[in-house]
């Protein structure tokens with residue numbers, strides 16, 4: 346008897362614990378000092394502006410552009426901006442490259458105009474990559490642009506030129522700094538950046554600890570310096586914060602973030618800046634997003650809204666496979682086409698994210714021909730179809746084989762990447778959540794020609810889902826680009842649907 350009571354009690358307890366764990370309302374939240382400071386999205390105007398960008402440009406530029414992945418006749422096919430670690434160059438040789446940095450062809454205004462034509466609404470620039478070289482004249486180190494033959498402040502030139510074109514500027518800043526004697530590299534505790542960062546050196550002695558304190562203050566000074574020198578920038582794009590030593594500084598980094606936000610109202614910082622006190626990055630111990638948007642989608646897009654967890658996010662993408670900085674030889678890598686990049690741009694926006702395309706200018710300050718051509722093609726497409734990308738959200742349509750859909754107000758944009766052979770574009774409309782109501786396509790228009798499209802009843806499937814066929818023009822098969830159809834979806838009473846279809850066909 347006693348035994349039965351014991352097991353009944355145990356069972357009840359387990360049941361209770363399980364129900365707490367499962368129900369979201371009752372989910373126990375662990376109090377955190379340095380986790381997310383907000384649950385859910387930011388709602389202010391600056392973040393709303395970020396959300397509406399749709400398309401951005403990333404620029405990786407630094408002294409690594411001089412070797413461009415090659416040294417003494419040898420080539421590395423690993424990321425060119427990591428060239429210092431390639432084994433092809435000595436550290437001393439690399440650390441003296443800046444003495445040759447003199448990009449005679451650099452024209453910030455030309456880059457900004459090109460980005461504008463491409464349709465980029467924001468630009469992220471590498472002020473300092475892992476090598477520690479500063480593209481601005483930082484007063485906290487000599488390893489800067491001021492001590493190159495070029496001398497001028499490149500960050501300022503770019504901030505001014507892009508801002509003048511109406512493109513918002515964000516500053517990329519690497520926490521990793523190989524040039525600072527106090528910097529310490531440690532293994533990530535949670536390796537959710539998929540990076541296998543080797544070379545762990547725990548801070549075990551007092552000298553290193555003191556050195557790291559100096560490095561922290563140096564980092565803080567540089568960030569304050571950047572926001573002071575370039576007050577028009579909208580945010581900071583951090584990198585290298587997977588470093589284990591940095592991650593253990595949760596309280597200090599959190600306080601630094603607050604300090605930066607206080608001095609620069611509206612500042613936007615992604616999830617790759619700091620860890621919580623348990624070493625959790627991006628999502629804190631409670632699963633809430635740390636800081637303003639999710640930076641985990643790097644060279645990789647989500648496939649569903651569920652995967653985004655409802656967070657704001659951006660995806661940064663290279664044009665070759667994995668080269669951010671300038672690499673002279675792209676012959677061994679697949680180079681994405683404008684089509685690929687447009688598809689990714691629309692896909693990102695159909696899942697409520699921004700898409701950012703990276704450029705790696707060369708040591709003279711030229712943007713290579715391949716990138717120039719790609720930017721131009723994307724820009725030409727965006728000038729006609731940009732409405733399907735800017736300021737949009739995901740639509741109510743489910744993902745369909747022909748492409749991606751986005752929405753703004755009462756318009757749904759269908760961006761077609763796969764043309765149907767029979768010229769009938771079959772659209773599955775969602776089921777209405779309201780009783781006796783049904784979605785119909787009220788009107789359809791080709792974005793490029795502004796011509797109305799014929800919509801026919803497209804039948805239904807076994808599950809009762811309703812379809813419409815949009816009749817494509819006969820010459821559509823000749824079109825070599827993705828195209829956009831704007832439709833207006835409306836919910837009508839089931840009885841009204843027949844009348845609607847008669848009116849349409």
Ligand code: JFZ
Nearest residue numbers: 424426537538539540584641643669
């Ligand atoms: C980092 C850098 O190491 C790289 O050189 C480049 O600047 C890129 C934008 O950022 O590389 C990363 C960082 C994070 C991931 C992958 C590469 N990640 O989250 O998968």
